[in-house]
Amino acid sequence: MDNLQKQEKQQEIQKLQKLLRSVSCETKKEHEWQVLENTILAQLDDLKKRAPSPKVTVFAPITRFFPGSVPAFAAAAGLLIICIAGIFTISYRATHPKPLAGSRILGVQGAVTLKNISTDQTEPAGETSMTQQAPILFSRQELTTADNGSLMVQIDKGSSLLLSENSRLVAGTVNDRKIDLFLDQGTILATVSKRGKNQSFIIRTPDAVCTVVGTIFSVTSRRGKDNTSITSLTVIEGAVGIQGKSDPALNGLVKSGETVSLQSSALSRPKQISDDQLNIRSITLLKLAQQMSNEKTANAGLLDISSNPAGAKIFIQDVFVGNTPMAFKYPNGSYSLKLALDGYAPWQREIIVQRLNTSFISAEFEKEESAVSSEPAVAKKAIRRKNKERIVQTQTVAAEQKTDSPDEPPFIGILLNPLYVEALIQINIGEYRKALIILDSLKELAEITIPEKLKIMSKIAECYRGMGNFHNTLKNLTERYDNSKSRHEKSNMLWEIITVKANCLQDYEGAEKAISTYILLYPDGAWIESAYAKLGELQYITGKLSKAIGTFQYHINFFKSSKQVENSIYLLGNILRTEIREYLLAVSWYTRLIKEFPSSKYLGNALFERAECYEALGQNAKAKKDYQKYLKLFPEGHYKTLCLTRLSVSEE
Amino acid sequence: MIKGPSEKTDTFMDEERLVSGCRTGDKQCQRLLFKKYKEKVFALISHNLGAYYEKEDIFQQVFVKIFRSLENFQGLSSLDTWVYRITVKVCVDQQRKKYRKRQLKTIDSPDFFENHSVATGGDPYTEHQEKELSQQIYNGLNRLNFEKRMVVTMFEMEGFSLQDIAEILDKPIGTIKSRLFHGRKELANHLRNYIKS
Numbered sequence: 001m002d003n004l005q006k007q008e009k010q011q012e013i014q015k016l017q018k019l020l021r022s023v024s025c026e027t028k029k030e031h032e033w034q035v036l037e038n039t040i041l042a043q044l045d046d047l048k049k050r051a052p053s054p055k056v057t058v059f060a061p062i063t064r065f066f067p068g069s070v071p072a073f074a075a076a077a078g079l080l081i082i083c084i085a086g087i088f089t090i091s092y093r094a095t096h097p098k099p100l101a102g103s104r105i106l107g108v109q110g111a112v113t114l115k116n117i118s119t120d121q122t123e124p125a126g127e128t129s130m131t132q133q134a135p136i137l138f139s140r141q142e143l144t145t146a147d148n149g150s151l152m153v154q155i156d157k158g159s160s161l162l163l164s165e166n167s168r169l170v171a172g173t174v175n176d177r178k179i180d181l182f183l184d185q186g187t188i189l190a191t192v193s194k195r196g197k198n199q200s201f202i203i204r205t206p207d208a209v210c211t212v213v214g215t216i217f218s219v220t221s222r223r224g225k226d227n228t229s230i231t232s233l234t235v236i237e238g239a240v241g242i243q244g245k246s247d248p249a250l251n252g253l254v255k256s257g258e259t260v261s262l263q264s265s266a267l268s269r270p271k272q273i274s275d276d277q278l279n280i281r282s283i284t285l286l287k288l289a290q291q292m293s294n295e296k297t298a299n300a301g302l303l304d305i306s307s308n309p310a311g312a313k314i315f316i317q318d319v320f321v322g323n324t325p326m327a328f329k330y331p332n333g334s335y336s337l338k339l340a341l342d343g344y345a346p347w348q349r350e351i352i353v354q355r356l357n358t359s360f361i362s363a364e365f366e367k368e369e370s371a372v373s374s375e376p377a378v379a380k381k382a383i384r385r386k387n388k389e390r391i392v393q394t395q396t397v398a399a400e401q402k403t404d405s406p407d408e409p410p411f412i413g414i415l416l417n418p419l420y421v422e423a424l425i426q427i428n429i430g431e432y433r434k435a436l437i438i439l440d441s442l443k444e445l446a447e448i449t450i451p452e453k454l455k456i457m458s459k460i461a462e463c464y465r466g467m468g469n470f471h472n473t474l475k476n477l478t479e480r481y482d483n484s485k486s487r488h489e490k491s492n493m494l495w496e497i498i499t500v501k502a503n504c505l506q507d508y509e510g511a512e513k514a515i516s517t518y519i520l521l522y523p524d525g526a527w528i529e530s531a532y533a534k535l536g537e538l539q540y541i542t543g544k545l546s547k548a549i550g551t552f553q554y555h556i557n558f559f560k561s562s563k564q565v566e567n568s569i570y571l572l573g574n575i576l577r578t579e580i581r582e583y584l585l586a587v588s589w590y591t592r593l594i595k596e597f598p599s600s601k602y603l604g605n606a607l608f609e610r611a612e613c614y615e616a617l618g619q620n621a622k623a624k625k626d627y628q629k630y631l632k633l634f635p636e637g638h639y640k641t642l643c644l645t646r647l648s649v650s651e652e
Numbered sequence: 653m654i655k656g657p658s659e660k661t662d663t664f665m666d667e668e669r670l671v672s673g674c675r676t677g678d679k680q681c682q683r684l685l686f687k688k689y690k691e692k693v694f695a696l697i698s699h700n701l702g703a704y705y706e707k708e709d710i711f712q713q714v715f716v717k718i719f720r721s722l723e724n725f726q727g728l729s730s731l732d733t734w735v736y737r738i739t740v741k742v743c744v745d746q747q748r749k750k751y752r753k754r755q756l757k758t759i760d761s762p763d764f765f766e767n768h769s770v771a772t773g774g775d776p777y778t779e780h781q782e783k784e785l786s787q788q789i790y791n792g793l794n795r796l797n798f799e800k801r802m803v804v805t806m807f808e809m810e811g812f813s814l815q816d817i818a819e820i821l822d823k824p825i826g827t828i829k830s831r832l833f834h835g836r837k838e839l840a841n842h843l844r845n846y847i848k849s
Contacts, residue, residue: 015847016840020808023786028694036708037686040715041679047720048677468702468794470787505787636679 103137107358110149115142158193187220211241234259285327302358312341432466470504491522533564570602583613699805792842800835
């Protein structure tokens with residue numbers, strides 16, 4: 001029985017091996033290898049030129065003064081200098097600690113101060129420190145926020161924290177391996193990336209030590225009635241260890257979705273997080289800030305807009321964006337921001353969105369004067385009630401109007417959904433499967449409008465591409481193409497379908513059909529020039545040579561300014577030389593390429609191939625001239641040996 | 653009759669001369685070294701990383717690294733092993749960097765057809781089936797974790813011996829065998845329909 005199973009497995013492996021060996025690797029044409037070879041060698045030359053000059057040894061001047069062997073005096077003097085420099089460095093480091101690389105301020109709201117405890121120097125964290133890209137966090141630094149103040153700090157590449165109002169945080173040891181922070185009072189919300197083997201992230205409070213592995217969590221430190229310290233730990237993702245400072249036996253591991261508090265040497269049992277504790281907006285804000293700071297080319301900042309009362313409509317440059325409270329990413333620049341809430345006077349400000357920074361905006365609404373001043377106290381209550389009703393009504397109407405009003409980009413509403421934001425984050429970090437699950441669930445929601453659905457589907461397509469599932473990518477694109485109403489969008493989507501078919505699925509026939517449709521339907525489309533050039537290539541690939549020749553000729557004649565014309569000319573010459581063997585015609589196209597595009601990447605190939613055509617036509621003198629020209633222009637070129645051989649043969 | 657460009661060059665220069673020539677910046681030696689390894693290195697990159705990477709960029713990185721690191725080549729292993737080890741290291745780095753993200757943006761590049769091989773001109777139905785099969789195989793390989801994928805592709809597709817793979821990846825041969833066993837098992841499970849038919 002065992003033998004039978006073994007035999008079956010053996011057969012299975014043999015079949016698998018056969019399958020794997022049947023996969024042919026993508027091959028390159030000679031001229032493509034040539035291009036790669038030349039690029040690599042050019043890069044090497046470039047790097048060589050940029051290499052620094054050799055260093056001069058430290059002992060060179062000493063040996064000049066004391067010829068012969070390096071004397072003991074020089075060694076002793078060197079030692080002395082090192083000692084003095086060491087002492088100086090230690091004393092300097094004590095007062096000027098080295099800031100943690102990668103740490104920076106992401107956003108400031110209200111009064112926030114940064115203090116160097118060693119030197120007692122205090123500086124307010126405001127606009128200037130926000131624009132500084134230099135590292136900001138160092139050992140023995142105190143960060144304090146006042147009433148209505150908050151501070152968002154990036155600690156390292158994967159970690160950041162949001163310090164709430166009335167908080168005091170002191171940085172203990174802060175370096176690449178250890179982050180040790182002391183929260184004296186207040187609340188911090190932190191996202192911490194997974195720590196390595198020798199790395200640690202610790203947050204201490206007066207009575208507890210929280211050890212983090214890699215997670216999202218918040219810690220609050222406050223004073224009780226009898227002035228005893230109370231620490232609350234809420235874990236949103238991952239797990240965090242908590243231990244009593246006075247009694248290390250008091251310890252536990254708090255898992256995601258749980259909260260505990262430690263007071264008077266007693267650790268409470270873990271409880272489920274309530275909705276109040278799960279501050280989605282702050283988490284989204286922190287995640288967005290974190291995500292944005294990792295994008296080197298990010299050209300946007302964050303806006304965190306809140307209002308009292310909440311639910312006001314946010315308009316940026318008179319375009320509806322969403323309702324307060326809301327945290328979102330927005331491109332750099334200065335804009336006019338308007339918040340509107342029925343029954344209240346509109347609130348308006350000019351705002352500046354700075355790259356990689358967060359602007360916190362909070363608006364206090366005032367009642368419209370006409371309504372307030374003329375009403376007695378009893379009537380005011382009734383108006384308030386009415387206003388409340390109106391707010392609810394206007395929100396519902398706004399939701400219904402999303403698809404109709406041209407001023408309000410319809411899909412923007414989806415940005416309010418934390419699940420959608422989470423999906424975007426997952427895509428950004430390459431976790432396409434997780435993102436796909438979230439997006440699939442969002443797509444099925446009843447209240448999603450068609451434009452929102454299309455937006456979600458475009459993100460789903462991105463996930464499929466990331467996962468390498470091109471069949472589903474194509475399905476998704478086709479569905480979007482069918483559902484889209486905008487002609488511009490449709491043309492772009494069709495082009496995308498063509499690229500996926502040809503580039504990812506190697507369905508050249510399908511791509512050719514789609515490209516013909518594109519040319520027919522969108523003669524004014526953005527990709528029309530490329531479409532003709534690529535159609536020629538596809539026809540060449542699929543062996544429709546006469547069609548390919550026609551397409552290339554059309555492309556060359558009607559899109560003279562197109563960048564791809566030289567490509568079409570070269571390929572046309574190539575077809576005529578290798579496939580049709582019309583050497584005379586091929587010569588004319590190669591000549592055109594050489595004359596019109598003297599700096600073309602195909603110049604070397606064109607010269608050599610034209611020479612071959614001349615040889616085939618029996619015009620050896622012309623061939624010889626071309627070989628010589630090739631050697632002159634490309635003395636180290638790929639065809640160098642061949643040219644030399646053929647020249648020597650012709651001379652014989 | 654016109655002869656096509658010939659591949660035949662003096663590729664039989666011994667390893668030592670080739671390395672010392674490259675170290676001194678001899679262009680001829682550099683070109684020979686490139687010619688000697690270009691296909692194998694490109695195949696390794698293609699099979700290990702799959703469709704969604706800028707293979708040409710990575711290929712260039714590998715060769716620049718090879719030429720720049722030749723100074724440190726002590727001859728403790730063969731030049732082949734050393735070159736493939738560098739290739740694998742660059743692939744691992746790329747995998748860690750999640751290079752796919754950047755690749756996503758280049759899909760609309762106007763030169764996207766440039767590097768495609770010309771179809772063989774065979775029976776379209778067979779060609780279509782072959783393409784689908786190879787797509788499925790790559791999907792299956794994508795599902796393996798990177799360590800297993802490397803061992804499976806190097807052993808089954810590139811024809812390296814277990815000993816060679818162990819040297820290139822700097823791992824005990826037992827580890828390589830184990831990765832191969834589990835990698836094959838997972839892949840066979842994914843491709844069971846094709847194997848049974």
